[in-house]
Amino acid sequence: MKKIINDPATVVVDALRGMALAHADLLDVQYDPAVVVRADAPVPRKVAVISGGGSGHEPLHGGFVGRGMLDAACPGAVFTSPTPDQVAAAVARTDGGAGALLIVKNYTGDVLNFETAGELADGVDVRTVVIDDDVAVKDSLYTAGRRGVGGTVLLEKIVGAAAERGVDLDGCEALARRVVSRVRSMGLALTACTVPHAGEPSFTLADDEMELGIGIHGEPGRRRVAVGSADEMVRSLLDPVLEDLPFGEGDRVLLFTNSMGGTPLIELYLAHGIAERLLAERGIVVERRLVGPYITSLEMQGMSLTVLKLDDEMVELWDAPVHTPALRWGV
Amino acid sequence: MACTAEAVAEAVRAVAAVVVEHREELIRLDREIGDGDHGENLARGFTALVSKLDEVPSSPGGVLRLAATTLISTVGGAAGPLFGTAFLRAATSVGDVASVDGAAVAAALRAALDGVVARGKASLGDKTMVDALTPAVAAAESVAAGGGGVAEVLGAAADAAEMGADSTVPMVARKGRASYLGERSAGHLDPGARSTALVLRALAGRAR
Numbered sequence: 001m002k003k004i005i006n007d008p009a010t011v012v013v014d015a016l017r018g019m020a021l022a023h024a025d026l027l028d029v030q031y032d033p034a035v036v037v038r039a040d041a042p043v044p045r046k047v048a049v050i051s052g053g054g055s056g057h058e059p060l061h062g063g064f065v066g067r068g069m070l071d072a073a074c075p076g077a078v079f080t081s082p083t084p085d086q087v088a089a090a091v092a093r094t095d096g097g098a099g100a101l102l103i104v105k106n107y108t109g110d111v112l113n114f115e116t117a118g119e120l121a122d123g124v125d126v127r128t129v130v131i132d133d134d135v136a137v138k139d140s141l142y143t144a145g146r147r148g149v150g151g152t153v154l155l156e157k158i159v160g161a162a163a164e165r166g167v168d169l170d171g172c173e174a175l176a177r178r179v180v181s182r183v184r185s186m187g188l189a190l191t192a193c194t195v196p197h198a199g200e201p202s203f204t205l206a207d208d209e210m211e212l213g214i215g216i217h218g219e220p221g222r223r224r225v226a227v228g229s230a231d232e233m234v235r236s237l238l239d240p241v242l243e244d245l246p247f248g249e250g251d252r253v254l255l256f257t258n259s260m261g262g263t264p265l266i267e268l269y270l271a272h273g274i275a276e277r278l279l280a281e282r283g284i285v286v287e288r289r290l291v292g293p294y295i296t297s298l299e300m301q302g303m304s305l306t307v308l309k310l311d312d313e314m315v316e317l318w319d320a321p322v323h324t325p326a327l328r329w330g331v
Numbered sequence: 332m333a334c335t336a337e338a339v340a341e342a343v344r345a346v347a348a349v350v351v352e353h354r355e356e357l358i359r360l361d362r363e364i365g366d367g368d369h370g371e372n373l374a375r376g377f378t379a380l381v382s383k384l385d386e387v388p389s390s391p392g393g394v395l396r397l398a399a400t401t402l403i404s405t406v407g408g409a410a411g412p413l414f415g416t417a418f419l420r421a422a423t424s425v426g427d428v429a430s431v432d433g434a435a436v437a438a439a440l441r442a443a444l445d446g447v448v449a450r451g452k453a454s455l456g457d458k459t460m461v462d463a464l465t466p467a468v469a470a471a472e473s474v475a476a477g478g479g480g481v482a483e484v485l486g487a488a489a490d491a492a493e494m495g496a497d498s499t500v501p502m503v504a505r506k507g508r509a510s511y512l513g514e515r516s517a518g519h520l521d522p523g524a525r526s527t528a529l530v531l532r533a534l535a536g537r538a539r
Contacts, residue, residue: 009375033404076408077368077371079368080407081407082407083403083405083406083407084403084404084412085403108507108508109407109408109409109411112409112413112450113407115412116403137511142503142505142510143505143510143513144506144507144510195367197358197368198367198371202362202366215511217508222513
C-alpha cells in the first residue's frame with residue numbers, strides 16, 4: 001500500500017486539519033468530537049441541514065458545508081459512520097432555533113448512529129431523512145434496503161438551498177422526501193480501493209473484470225462482469241436506473257456523472273457524453289448536469305450515474321447560489 | 332461466587348486484549364462480506380475503554396455503563412450502537428448492586444440481546460451477532476437456572492456463542508452491509524457473530 005499518510009489511526013483528523021487551513025473562510029472545524037461546521041453557524045431562524053458518514057468519500061460531506069448547502073458534516077472514521085456524539089455536537093453547534101434536518105445515507109451503521117443521536121438531541125426539533133437511491137440493491141424484507149449513494153449530493157444541494165431561503169423544517173423535510181422519491185443511481189468499479197487501516201485492497205479484479213452495482217465503501221458489487229466498451233459500461237449503469245423509477249420520454253432530469261476517485265475527468269466526460277446521448281435517444285431531457293468526483297471511494301477507479309427527475313422548484317433550488325469548498329456558483 | 336466492580340473491570344480489560352489480538356482476523360472477515368472495518372472499530376473502542384478504566388466505577392453496573400457510553404462514542408459503524416446498546420441494557424439489568432452472581436449475569440445477557448434486537452431489528456438466521464447471542468443467552472439461562480455461578484454461566488454462553496457464530500457460515504445475510512451481496516454472502520463467517528463469541532469467551536476466561 002502506497003499512500004500519503006503518516007499513521008492510519010490519525011488519517012481523518014490529519015486531513016481535517018489541512019481542510020480547516022485550506023478553507024478557513026468557509027469552515028470551522030472542531031475535533032473532539034469531529035464536526036465540520038459552516039463558519040457563520042448558527043444562522044438564526046434557519047433550519048440546520050446536517051449530514052455525515054464515513055470519511056473516504058471526499059468531497060462528501062465536509063466539502064459541501066457552507067452557504068446554500070450543509071450547516072455541518074460529521075466525518076466518521078474511514079468508511080465508518082460517525083458516532084452519535086458527533087451528530088449531537090453538530091446539532092447543538094448549528095441550532096438556529098428552526099430545527100435540524102439530518103440527511104442519512106441508508107447504511108445500517110449510519111442509520112443506527114443517527115437514530116441514536118436523534119434521541120440524544122435536547123430541545124431541538126430533529127428530523128431524519130434517509131436516502132436510498134441505489135438501484136443495484138434489492139429493496140426487500142431480505143436486505144437492509146437500498147444504499148444511499150450519488151443522490152445524496154443532489155439532495156444536500158437542493159435541500160440546503162431551500163433552508164437557506166428560509167423554508168421551515170416541515171417544508172425542508174417534505175422536499176427532501178420528494179427528492180429521495182425521484183432520484184436513482186448505480187455505480188461500477190474497475191479497481192478496488194485500499195482502506196488505510198486494512199492495508200490491502202478490498203477485493204481484487206482481473207484486468208478484464210469489473211464490479212457492477214457497487215456501493216461507495218469498496219464493498220463488492222452485485223455482479224462481476226467482463227469489462228466492455230465505454231458505451232457498454234454506461235449502458236449497464238443507465239438502463240437499470242431508467243427502468244427503476246421509471247424515467248420516460250419527456251422527463252426533465254439532472255444527470256450526475258461521478259468519478260469514484262481514481263477515474264480521471266477525460267474518461268468521465270467521455271462517459272457523460274455517452275449518457276447524454278443515450279438519454280436523448282429515449283426522449284429524456286437533460287436540463288442540468290454535474291460531472292466530477294463528488295462522492296468517491298478513496299482511489300477507486302470507476303464511476304456512478306445518478307438521474308433526478310426535476311420539477312420547477314428543484315431546478316430553481318439547484319441553480320441557487322452555493323458557496324462551499326467543493327461546489328460554488330452564483331456567488 | 333459473585334463478581335465485584337473490579338472483577339468486571341478486569342474482565343472488560345481481558346475483552347479489550349482479545350479484541351485487539353483478533354483485530355486483523357475481524358477486519359479480514361468483514362472485508363469478505365462487508366467493508367472491512369469491524370476489527371478496527373472494535374479495537375479503537377475497547378482501547379479507549381481500557382484507558383477510561385484507570386478509574387474503576389464503584390459498581391459492576393457502573394463499569395458496564397462506562398463501557399456502553401465509551402463504545403457508542405468511539406466505535407461508529409453498526410457495531411458502536413449495537414455493542415453499546417448491549418452493554419447499556421446489561422448495565423440497567425444489573426442495577427446498582429455491589430456484586431453480580433450467575434443469575435444476574437444471565438439476566439444481563441438476556442437484556443443485552445433484547446436491546447440488540449430492538450436496535451438492529453435482526454432475527455435469528457439473518458447472519459448477524461444475534462445468531463451468536465441468542466443461543467448464548469439460552470445456554471446462560473439454563474445454567475443459571477440450575478444454580479450455576481458466574482464462571483459456569485459465562486462458559487456455557489461462550490460455548491453456545493461459538494457454535495452460533497459457526498452456524499452463520501452457510502447463511503445468506505439479510506441485515507447489514509453483507510445483505511447487499513445476496514447469495515454471495517454465503518460461505519463466510521459473520522464478523523459480528525465472531526466478535527460476539529470472542530467477547531463472551533474473554534469474559535468467561537476471566538470469571539472466577
